[in-house]
Structure formats: structure tokens, C-alpha cells
Amino acid sequence: MNNQKEKKKQIEISIIGSGIAGLTTAFHLGKKGYKVNLIDPTVNSEINNINPKNGTQAALGVLMGNIYKKSKGRAFLLRQKSMKLWKEWLIQIDYSDLNISLEKPLIKLANSEKEYLSMIDLSINKKEYGIKLLDKTTLEFWNSIFEKKLIGGLISHQDGRLNPINLVKSLMKSLDQIKVNKISNNVIKIRKNLNSYNKSWKIYLENNQSIDQDYIIICTALNTKKLLKPLGHEIILEPILGQVIELKLENMATNWKKWPAILNYQSKNFVHHNSNHMLIGATLESGIKPSLSHKKEMLNMNNTAPKWMTQATICHEWNGIRARPKNEASPLLKEIEPGLLINTGHYRNGILLAPSCAEWIGLKIDSQSILN
Numbered sequence: 001m002n003n004q005k006e007k008k009k010q011i012e013i014s015i016i017g018s019g020i021a022g023l024t025t026a027f028h029l030g031k032k033g034y035k036v037n038l039i040d041p042t043v044n045s046e047i048n049n050i051n052p053k054n055g056t057q058a059a060l061g062v063l064m065g066n067i068y069k070k071s072k073g074r075a076f077l078l079r080q081k082s083m084k085l086w087k088e089w090l091i092q093i094d095y096s097d098l099n100i101s102l103e104k105p106l107i108k109l110a111n112s113e114k115e116y117l118s119m120i121d122l123s124i125n126k127k128e129y130g131i132k133l134l135d136k137t138t139l140e141f142w143n144s145i146f147e148k149k150l151i152g153g154l155i156s157h158q159d160g161r162l163n164p165i166n167l168v169k170s171l172m173k174s175l176d177q178i179k180v181n182k183i184s185n186n187v188i189k190i191r192k193n194l195n196s197y198n199k200s201w202k203i204y205l206e207n208n209q210s211i212d213q214d215y216i217i218i219c220t221a222l223n224t225k226k227l228l229k230p231l232g233h234e235i236i237l238e239p240i241l242g243q244v245i246e247l248k249l250e251n252m253a254t255n256w257k258k259w260p261a262i263l264n265y266q267s268k269n270f271v272h273h274n275s276n277h278m279l280i281g282a283t284l285e286s287g288i289k290p291s292l293s294h295k296k297e298m299l300n301m302n303n304t305a306p307k308w309m310t311q312a313t314i315c316h317e318w319n320g321i322r323a324r325p326k327n328e329a330s331p332l333l334k335e336i337e338p339g340l341l342i343n344t345g346h347y348r349n350g351i352l353l354a355p356s357c358a359e360w361i362g363l364k365i366d367s368q369s370i371l372n
């Protein structure tokens with residue numbers, strides 16, 4: 001056992017990119033006892049969503065792990081695994097300053113008959129996951145909030161939200177405790193190490209330094225292509241913008257105690273906080289620049305926005321870029337050459353799926369380091 005621990009300490013792994021994919025991979029591998037570097041020019045920068053440094057800091061942190069149509073296949077398994085792992089990880093991560101928990105539940109309202117029919121199916125097939133159709137009283141509450149007669153909805157008692165800013169801050173702190181080495185720099189290229197006796201890979205940093213490593217894990221979202229193309233690997237990722245608007249609700253009785261951690265309606269997520277503030281998040285468009293028309297669409301909800309929305313003032317808004325794989329399923333979890341792995345292409349659900357993806361990387365490296 002001790003022998004294996006010593007062996008792991010000798011294995012050097014660099015994780016490039018400190019969004020949620022890189023952070024959780026570093027946390028998982030560091031806990032396992034590997035010697036881990038986490039490289040990102042923003043790794044020591046302030047963490048906030050006023051000026052988000054990456055997709056992760058822009059996210060709302062919705063965990064829709066159970067409220068999911070499929071009951072088999074890769075995407076289903078990754079979700080299930082992650083929901084289980086987040087519960088375990090939340091005990092291991094250092095939250096001493098921030099007091100964070102998985103806020104529950106999640107409610108989804110139907111926007112069409114078709115959507116409601118699939119909700120009925122889900123409530124039957126996923127009963128064991130704590131998913132139920134909304135009862136009459138609850139639906140009446142939502143009718144009054146959205147000023148219309150809604151068709152119906154679902155409640156998922158086990159899904160909800162992890163505040164991404166607090167999560168990132170806490171993970172960063174935990175990395176210091178497990179002695180993950182943070183390198184604040186940009187990786188300009190990676191190469192196979194032909195000259196070294198034992199380290200397979202070389203990482204070149206912007207400050208003209210280089211480091212030799214046994215493993216490299218690439219978690220660089222859209223920049224992945226730039227790092228891999230010179231090695232002959234074509235990974236195509238396209239940008240998809242996600243937007244969040246924070247509204248201050250004016251002159252409203254917003255003592256909405258029944259508001260769940262997440263309300264999902266018309267493909268938008270609503271987070272009610274600080275008694276009269278509402279965060280509204282959506283994935284609306286391809287590209288990297290938000291357009292005014294999409295913002296308007298988000299706020300007027302196809303001309304069905306209730307008064308509390310139309311009369312509210314925008315107090316803050318931000319956006320972030322998600323990297324969507326083209327022609328491949330998201331996320332991209334692969335060993336593309338011996339010792340070179342990728343954990344990226346988290347277009348949606350990057351926060352949700354982070355632990356199961358980190359675990360996949362850990363299992364891959366464990367299986368090789370034990371064999372060697």
C-alpha cells in the first residue's frame with residue numbers, strides 16, 4: 001500500500017485549464033496522491049461572476065442529474081455517477097468560509113402539451129429518483145407567478161443547484177491543502193518528449209519555461225484545438241454563448257417562500273435570491289458575442305413575461321462561452337495518445353458532470369500506473 005502511495009507521488013501530472021473540469025480533475029488526482037500541477041493564466045485571479053474568467057464562473061450551477069429522460073447510456077450514467085459523487089465530494093471539499101450545500105429542489109414547468117406528456121412519463125419512470133408531477137396547489141402558485149394557466153410541471157427533490165462561485169473558491173482552497181501546485185501561466189504548446197528518459201511529455205509556457213510530465217490532461221474548452229492540432233489531432237469545438245441576467249424586482253411582494261432552488265421554464269433557469277433579486281439564465285445562441293435581440297427574447301419570454309419581470313430593472317448581466325463538440329457527443333473524455341488525455345467539450349452541464357469526468361480520468365491513470 002505504502003509502496004503504491006510512494007509510486008503515485010513520483011508520477012507528475014499537469015492539468016491545463018482551471019475551469020470546473022480542470023479543478024475537479026486536479027482535486028481528484030491530488031487526493032489520490034499524484035503530484036499535480038494545475039496550469040491556467042487565471043488560476044490565481046479573483047473568482048467572481050461580475051467579470052467571469054471562464055465558462056465555469058459564468059454558470060448558474062444547476063444540477064439536473066435525475067430529471068433526465070433516458071435511463072441508460074453514457075450520458076445517463078455520467079449524470080447518475082455525478083449526483084452520487086457530488087454528495088461525497090461536498091463532505092471532502094473545504095467549505096469552512098462559505099457554507100455551501102446542494103440547494104434543492106428543482107421544479108420544471110411545461111410549456112406545451114407535448115412537454116407535459118413527457119413529464120408524465122418521467123414521473124412514472126423516475127419515481128424512485130424523487131420525481132413527481134406538481135400537485136394542484138403548487139401549480140396554482142405558479143399560475144399566479146406567471147399570470148397564466150399553466151399545463152403542469154414536475155418537481156425533482158434530488159436535483160438543484162451548487163453555487164459555482166463558492167464551489168470554485170472552495171475547490172481552490174482544497175487544492176492548496178492537498179498540495180496541488182498552481183501555475184499561473186498560459187500553455188503555448190505541448191510536445192512528446194523524445195529526449196527525456198522517463199517523462200513522456202513537455203509543456204511549454206508563455207514565460208519561456210518548460211516542464212516535463214508523465215501525463216497531461218487538457219481541460220481548455222475552446223482552446224483545446226490550438227494545443228492539439230500541431231500534434232495531428234483534430235478536435236472541433238464551437239462556441240455557444242450562455243447568458244445570465246440579474247433582475248431587481250421593483251415594488252413586488254416577493255416573499256415567494258415556495259420558490260425552489262431552481263425553477264426551469266421555457267428553457268430558462270430562474271434563481272430567486274436576496275428576497276427581491278432574480279437570476280435568469282439561458283443558452284441562447286452560437287458565437288461569442290451576445291446580441292440584443294436574444295437578450296430581449298430572454299426577458300419578454302415570447303411575449304408572455306409576467307409583470308414582475310417587465311417592471312424589474314436589470315442590475316447585472318454577464319455571459320460565458322461553452323465549447324460544444326462538433327460531430328461528437330459532449331463531453332470529450334479520451335486518451336488521445338499514451339499519457340495525453342482530454343476532459344473537455346463541456347457544452348452543457350459542465351458543473352453537473354465534473355466529478356464523474358474527473359473520476360474517469362483518475363481510473364484511466366490508476367490503471368496504467370499500477371500496471372507499470
Ligand SMILES: Cc1cc2nc3c(=O)[nH]c(=O)nc-3n(C[C@H](O)[C@H](O)[C@H](O)COP(=O)(O)OP(=O)(O)OC[C@H]3O[C@@H](n4cnc5c(N)ncnc54)[C@H](O)[C@@H]3O)c2cc1C
Pocket residue numbers: 016017018019020021022039040041042053054055056057058059060061062063185186187188219220221223224241242243244281282319320321322343344345346347348349350351352353
Ligand atoms: C451562462 C452559463 C450558464 C451555465 N449554467 C450551467 C449550469 O447551470 N449547470 C451546469 O452544469 N453547467 C452550466 N453551464 C456550463 C458550464 O459552465 C460549462 O459546461 C463548464 O463551465 C465548462 O467548464 P470547463 O472547465 O470545461 O471550461 P471553462 O470553465 O471555460 O475553463 C477553461 C479554462 O481553460 C483555460 N485555458 C484555456 N486555454 C489555456 C491554455 N492554453 N493554457 C492554460 N489554460 C488555458 C481558461 O483560462 C479557462 O480557465 C453554464 C455556462 C454558462 C456560460
